[in-house]
Amino acid sequence: MKRVLLVHYSQSGQLSDIAHALVEPLRAAGHAVHVETLCPEPAFPFPWPFFRFLDAFPESVRLDPRPNQALSADAEGDFDLIVLCWQVWYLSPSQPITAFLQSPEGRRLLRDKPVVSVVACRNMWMTAFDKLCGLIEAAGGRLTDHVAYTDRAHPLATFITTPRWMFTGRRDRFLGLPEAGVSASEAAGAARFGRALAQALQRDEECSGAPMLTGLRAVEVNPRLAISEQAGQRAFRVWSAFVRLFGKPGRWQRIPALGLFVCYLVVLIITVVPLSLVLQRLFAPLLRRRLDALRVRYEQPSGSDGARMTEHD
Numbered sequence: 001m002k003r004v005l006l007v008h009y010s011q012s013g014q015l016s017d018i019a020h021a022l023v024e025p026l027r028a029a030g031h032a033v034h035v036e037t038l039c040p041e042p043a044f045p046f047p048w049p050f051f052r053f054l055d056a057f058p059e060s061v062r063l064d065p066r067p068n069q070a071l072s073a074d075a076e077g078d079f080d081l082i083v084l085c086w087q088v089w090y091l092s093p094s095q096p097i098t099a100f101l102q103s104p105e106g107r108r109l110l111r112d113k114p115v116v117s118v119v120a121c122r123n124m125w126m127t128a129f130d131k132l133c134g135l136i137e138a139a140g141g142r143l144t145d146h147v148a149y150t151d152r153a154h155p156l157a158t159f160i161t162t163p164r165w166m167f168t169g170r171r172d173r174f175l176g177l178p179e180a181g182v183s184a185s186e187a188a189g190a191a192r193f194g195r196a197l198a199q200a201l202q203r204d205e206e207c208s209g210a211p212m213l214t215g216l217r218a219v220e221v222n223p224r225l226a227i228s229e230q231a232g233q234r235a236f237r238v239w240s241a242f243v244r245l246f247g248k249p250g251r252w253q254r255i256p257a258l259g260l261f262v263c264y265l266v267v268l269i270i271t272v273v274p275l276s277l278v279l280q281r282l283f284a285p286l287l288r289r290r291l292d293a294l295r296v297r298y299e300q301p302s303g304s305d306g307a308r309m310t311e312h313d
Contacts, residue, residue, distance in 0.1 A: 022191065050167060058239075126225070216302070221295045223294035
């Protein structure tokens, strides 16, 4: 029997569904699983009030989060495997996950341990994943696998459905657009990763440092989005520094600066993002080598191959 710690933070419940689907096969195989739900202090709201959502922007980008409440007593032991289930906020890991990874408790738990990353988001997770890898490495952990769940709808549709979900709590079909988020069937499909991890733990494969979830279509990368993310991240660093000049989170003085930022964001979404995607498609032959390199880079370590899908369905 191995001991597994699953750490997660979910506002809407979508990531919790994925996390629970993943850990059930581990428990069924006899492994001891502790699920640790992070609790920021004070809590972040859901649905988000508009300016509360904007006010989380600078500290998310700068990896300067508000702290979490102390972990439960059951998380104080030693574990054989750590599973991190996380969200993306402003092309960065969500503040609760960042706070956990930067905390003394998080660093103690991750030190010299294999770590599996599981992200659920709209579609842009690659810049956030780079940051997460840096935080895991700084904590002394070893990333062995990465699983990415994204909204399968067209990116332009998700620019409407995702904000509607965030600000109203409603994710149902709207104006002919699909339901927001990861589908229920895909979330339930996380069980295949749990079954593969259970088998790997029984064979002590977590000690090898090699990925345990290859052949299970863990990650499918759209490298064109990676280029857009990199451009967005550069802009976000400038804007986050600008907003922080007006005080700490919650200060009313930040509202005008955040208002300017949201105007910039709307213009970016309406004009620059579609134009970027069109130009990338037009110049695809010239960009092929770079796009292929990005795909290979972000498919690591678990990959997009589906050779073992039937084995763990």
